[in-house]
Amino acid sequence: MHSAKLTTFLVIFLLLGVPIISTQANSNGKYNSTSGCSCHSQQSGSAPTPNHNFPLTFNPGQTYSLSIGMTGGVSGTKGGFNLEVSDGTLSTGIGLMNVKVNSAGNQATHSLSNDRSWAVDWMAPSSSTSSVTFNLAVLAANGNSQNNGDSWAVTTHTSTQISSENNPPEVSNASLNPTMPTKETGIELLYDYFDLDGDAESGTEISWTVNGDLSAELNNLTIIDSEYLNKGDEITVEIKPNDGIEFGDVVSVGPVTVLNSIPSITDLVILPENPLDTDSLSIDYTFMDEDNDIEQYSMIYWYLNDIRQLELDNSTEIGSVVVRAEDRWKASVTPFDGDDFGDIFWTDEITISSSNNPPLVNVGIIGNGITNTTENLELSIDATDPDGDPVLFTEIFWYKDGEIVSELNNQEVIDFSRTSKGETWFAEVRVSDGVTWSTWESGGNYTIVNSPPSVSDIRIISESTFVTNQNLTVVWEQFDLDGDSEINSEIIWWLNGERISRLDGLQEIPFSETYRGQKWKVGVRPSDGENFGDLVTSAEITIRNSEPTISQINIVSKDAEDGIQYSLNDLILEVESNDLDGDILSYNVNWSRNGFLVADLNNLWTIPDSLLEPGQIWSVLVSVFDEMGYNSSSSLSMEIGNINPSAEWTRNQTPISGTKILFDGSTSEDKDGEIVEWFWNIGGIEKTGSMLEVVLGNGEHIIGLTVIDDMGGIDTKTEIIKLGFPETVESLTASIDGDIAILEWNWDDENTNFKIYRSSSPFSINTEEKQLLFMDSRYLSNLDLNYLVGETNITTWSEQIPVSSKIYYAVTAVTDNQEIILIYGNENTVTVDATNISTEIDDEDNAANPSLSIPSSIVLLFMGIISIFLNINWKGDNDEK
The missing domain is CATH 2.60.40.10 (Immunoglobulins)
Structure with a gap:
């Protein structure tokens, strides 16, 4: 009873003494998490949106390249995913190698946590599978190496198999166009092709029947030209659609009857082409009919000045008795082939010319033809008639720069207000004797010349006041009667009453030319690019004192790099200033640190390094004064840089x-x-x-x-x-001699010590091909000192068996005082089965010393509890989230 209480107390003590191992997200991937990652806290309002290109449908056995990613989520570039498919096989494919696939090929996850996009291949299953479900979870990580502040989301997608059974194609909306064809229109077959499987049309057969007979020469045509048609033909067509695999149902269209083609007219004219009032008029044309019908009773109408002359209907010729000068004649013809009338065709309209001789006219001008915008334009017109007829009418058209000015028609005088410089004017004139007009004659050629410009309100200006740091600029108002702009006006400058020829033509004088106390004046002779006007001068101005300026402020130190100052050396103020008047300058310096004035540093040009720390913001305000008390200021701020640390170990x-x-x-x-x-x-x-x-x-x-x-x-x-590979003992064996357990092994180096560990449960072993053994409880804590039962420098060791049960031993080597703690398979672990000799040993031990069995049992119980607990910890450390 006492022993049972002691055991219970020790178990509770050990459980309370074991540290609770906190789990963390696995940065090299995780399976079985497509429903989300509950071990990561979800930051409110920051869930990402999964992105993918999973197919809506799939062909059995086809491989698809899948893209996986996300948008949104917490800021950063780290993340992870888990994809599970209900069927088909996933593989990593070729790419960034940031994805791994489980041995079953139905799940994929990230192998690195530095990305938020991945690619993986999926081979669709066999045709026996009708649909596949894709379950996807994505996680956006904030990179703090913890499981808080992250966000995740899940989505599901279903893809269905594309059917492999073919469906025959169909034809719909079949029709012949036009519905009432003629030999002239031809016939076009129209129809809609449809295939349920999406197959393209291939091998469709089209058969045409003309008047009940199959026409082989029209097979598979969709358009029938006029050469194959005749008036009265009955046309039928059959369409047999094909998708390249099989034919669909036959669709028939028709019959339609080829109707009569309406006749037409070409080469329709009135003869003669230029008739006089003494000529007869006739009509001439060519009758055209696609069906080769002959012309029968076509309708002919004559029009005089747009009025139909009913008495001349269907006449092909009219006599000169009805033809008069200036009459306008035209005719229309409506052709008829005995079945139908065609369209109405028209001749061009002709005008009857007179046999009367027209009058003659000469056109001149008043003046020499060169004037400006202050003089009128006036014509001189002289008209005569060969027949002695009086001139009854005069027409005048004026042209400005080649364009007619219609509002000035029939005016012999043009007011000067209508003219502008550079324009050219001329007139065209014709006269009439009441019967015939003369030809148009040109005359009245005028050229409008330039007027010189003038100047008003000329001034000298600067940006502010007339001081030695301001340029001088001349401005003026220029007037031009012709509206011309200023071009290359002459500019003259005077300094203290003397002309400065080298400054001629400058509209702006640089401040480098000016000095305090100078007197300046300017004159302008205006130009419009053709002529100069009169010279006009400005009022005189005097140059005043200019303020001193600060051109540059720098804060430097010995350890500065790329313009960044550090706290290891003094800060030194450098100032560049200038005074255009040549005055001796003085300075005020004020320093501020982190926005606060440091009065103790007033007028100091150096800040000692003892006052400097990384991250401080230093500002300096420098004021410069000239001899007349004028001043200006400039400031500069800079941050004390931080020197990066140096990593060493x-x-x-x-x-x-x-x-x-x-x-x-x-x-x-x-x-x-x-x-x-x-x-x-x-x-x-x-x-x-x-x-x-x-x-x-x-x-x-x-x-x-x-x-x-x-x-x-x-x-x-x-x-x-x-x-290289870790060294372990070789050929480790165990045997029992009575109640003695004997261990033996092989080792090449004689100068090596060995440690022997014992446990009541199997040791955790490395299954990673002796690769990385990194910070793993299997290797750092599995060989606990409580398990250490012996040390030796030879390759054999023995002890009396402490308990009648299975006992587990591990042997490690110590090289250069460093223990190789690797436990690897059967190389350095061995099991002793002492259960068969437990009675003898227990009886002998109890007879010799009954009190020894209780402590031995307690020790072995402790060892078992510790081993189990360590295995639980190891499993907790290595389970993926």
Whole structure:
């Protein structure tokens, strides 16, 4: 009873003493999480939206390239996903290799946590599967190496199989166009092709029947030209659709009857082409009919001045007795082929010319033809008639720059207000004797010349006042009767009453030409590009004193890099200033730190480094004064930069595969502050702290240390360590001699010590081909000191069996005082089955010393509890989330 209470107490004690291991998200992927990741807290309002290109339908056995990603979510670039398919096979394909697939091929997840987009291949299942379900979960990580502040989302997609059974095509809306065809229109077959499977039309057969007979020469045509048609033909067509696999149902259209083609007219004219009032008129044309019908009773109408002359209907000729000068004649013909009338065709309209001789006219001008905008334009007109007829009418058209000015028609005088410089004018004139007009004659050629410009309101101006740091500019108002712009006017400058010829033509005088006390004046002779006007001068101005200026302020120090100042050396103020009047200058200097004036530093040009710290904002205000009290100011602000830390570490030993290695990063340095964080990265796994103890196995290991100082400065050091396979004892065997357990093994080096561990439950073993053994409870805590039962420097060891049960032993080697703690399969572990000799041993032990059985049982119970608990911890550390 006492023993049972003691055992219960110890179990509770051990359970309370075991630390609770916190789980973290697995950065190298996770399966069985398509319903979401409950171990990551969901930041409110930040869930991402999954993106994918999963197919809506699939062909059995076809491979599809799937793209997976997300939009939204917490800020950053890190993330993960888990995809599960109900059927088909997933594979990683070729790409960034940031995806891995489980052995069943039905799930994929990320292998690295640095991306938010991935690609994976999916091969569709066989035709026996009608649909496939895609379950996808994505997680956006904030990169804080914790499971808080992240966000995730899930989605489901279903894809259905494309049917492999063919459906025959169909034809609909079949028709012949036009519905009432003629030989002239031809016939076009129209129809809609449809295939349920989406197959393209291929091999469709079209058969035409003309008057009941199949016409082979028309097979598969959709358009029948006039050469195959005759008036009265009955046309029928059949369509037999084909999708390249099979024919569909036959569709028939028709019959339709080829109707009569209406006749037409070509080459329709009235003869003669230029008739006089003494000529007869006749009509001439060519009758056209597609059906070769002959003309019968076509209708002919004559029109005089747009009025139909009924008495002349159907006449092909009219006599000269009805033809008069200036009459306008035209005719229309409506052709008839005995069945139908065609369209109405018209001749061109002709005008009857007179046999009377027209009068003659000459056109001249008043003046020499060169004038300006102050003089009228006037014509001189002289008209005569060969027949002695009086001139009854005169028409005048005026042209400006070649364009007619219709509002001035029939005016012999044009007012000067209608003219502008540079224009050219002329007139066209014709006269009439009441019967016939003369030809148009040109005359009245005028050219409008330029007028010189004038100047008003000429002034000298500057940006503010007339001082030595301001340019001088001349402005003036220019007037031109012709509306011309100013071009190349002449500008003359006077200084203290004397003309400065080298400044002629300058509209602006640079301030480098001016000095305090000077008197300036300017004159302008205006130009419009053709003529100069009269010279006009401005009022005189006097140059006043100018303020001193600061052209540049710099704050420098010895350790500055790329314009950034640091706190290790004094700050030195550098100022460049100028006074255009040549005065001696004085300065006031005021310093501010983080927005507050530092009065003790007034008028100092150097700030000692003892006052400087990274992150401070220093500002300086510099005022400069000339001898007359004029001043100006300028300021500059700068931030004291932070010097990044320097990442360094030391090791406690020369690295040996399978042993504990201690990396000490406390030797890292920060010149202007202190290091506050250490981040280790070994083989893509991250840990924190200034020191890190790891076990490394076979292969190449990239060791990275990133340090961050109190100002956020960062530095990283990387080293590559190459190690061989860890050494373990070979051919480990166990035997029992009575109540003695005997262990034996092989080892080549004679100068080696060995440690023997014992457990009442199996040891956890490495199944990773002796590769990376990194910060894993299986390797750091599985060989607990409580299990250590012996040490030796030879290859054999024995002990009295402590209990009648299965006993598990592990043997490790100590090389250069460093223990290779790897437990690997049957190489350095062995089992002793002492259950068959338990009675003898127990009886003998109890007879010899009955009190020994209780302590032995308690020890073995402790060992079993510890082993089970360590296995639970190991499993908790390595379960993926």
